[in-house]
Amino acid sequence: MAGAEPPCALIVMGVSGSGKSTVAEALGKRLGWRFEDGDSFHPASNVAKMAAGHPLTDEDRWPWLNAIADEVERTCKADGHVIIACSALKHAYRDVLLRGRDDVRFVFLKGTQELIADRLAHRKGHFMPPELLTSQFRTLEPPDAGEHVITVSIDETIEAIVDGVLRQLKFGGEKHKAMS
Template sequence: MSAVRFIVVMGVSGCGKSTVAAFLAGRLDWEFIEGDALHPAANVEKMRQGIPLDDTDREPWLHEIARTIRDWRGADKAGIIACSALRRCYRETIAGGADDVHFVYLRGSSPSIAQRLAARQGHYMPASLLESQFATLEEPGPDEPAITIDTGAPADELVTEVLGILHLAA
């Protein structure tokens, strides 16, 4: 595994990406961006209406995430982004062929994540889109720069596990 400078915490909506990514960034004192904040307004409105995004919708968003990583690299910073990155081609766009971008896939079952989404308030992503996310999801393959963490434990424990697997000191 090459040196980790950028981590994309990925998975379906409600798996804990934002929480784990923010905790990781805090423990490492790295930059952090919530990938949802980089969506074009049209994407947010589409999701708010319960309409799943397609690849055409996602393309400018994925390029913005990749640009953010390139900007951090150019500024000699390290960073963490919370982003669904559901398909292999999305992860390839985000990484842009660089070997310093690693993915942390937060894996959970549809029923457990649906419970989390039902309890979540103030987010534009309705629980009704969860199944479309699972349908789109391509779990990272063994040839990808990714680790898989099951979401059952508290966020601080997940962060400690990620730090250990990626050999990052915090």
């Protein structure tokens, strides 16, 4: 990918508590790209369902995933750049988000259930209760190489995770900072 154009969108994915929003926001700052939290695309009914401790069904997720895919499409057509934090747990969900595009990359934040459970136990003010973590891991279909994926371990500092993502993308933050 060295010398190639950067993707128009990065979708930072993983289970709840893996650090999607934190990593995506840090990547956005480093690259000078706009950051969007995928949670903001959920309809109110999804947020209420999760807050009540009920996992979402695929039927709940399709409108949410399509709203994120619409945002990616708008950004890419406008020659912009966006980084979106979105769980994207299944292959089918990632297919919806990609819509056949080859200028979008996934960043998979990989971590153990024990590490993430510990993080969730200390997180305050989020609508997703820690009890739903097991269902997230059951739902997770780790991405394969054919899915435009960069996999990074979350057992690092945020800065080290961002550095690892940029290394795998084969471009540095300074060269492409003005591209937003």
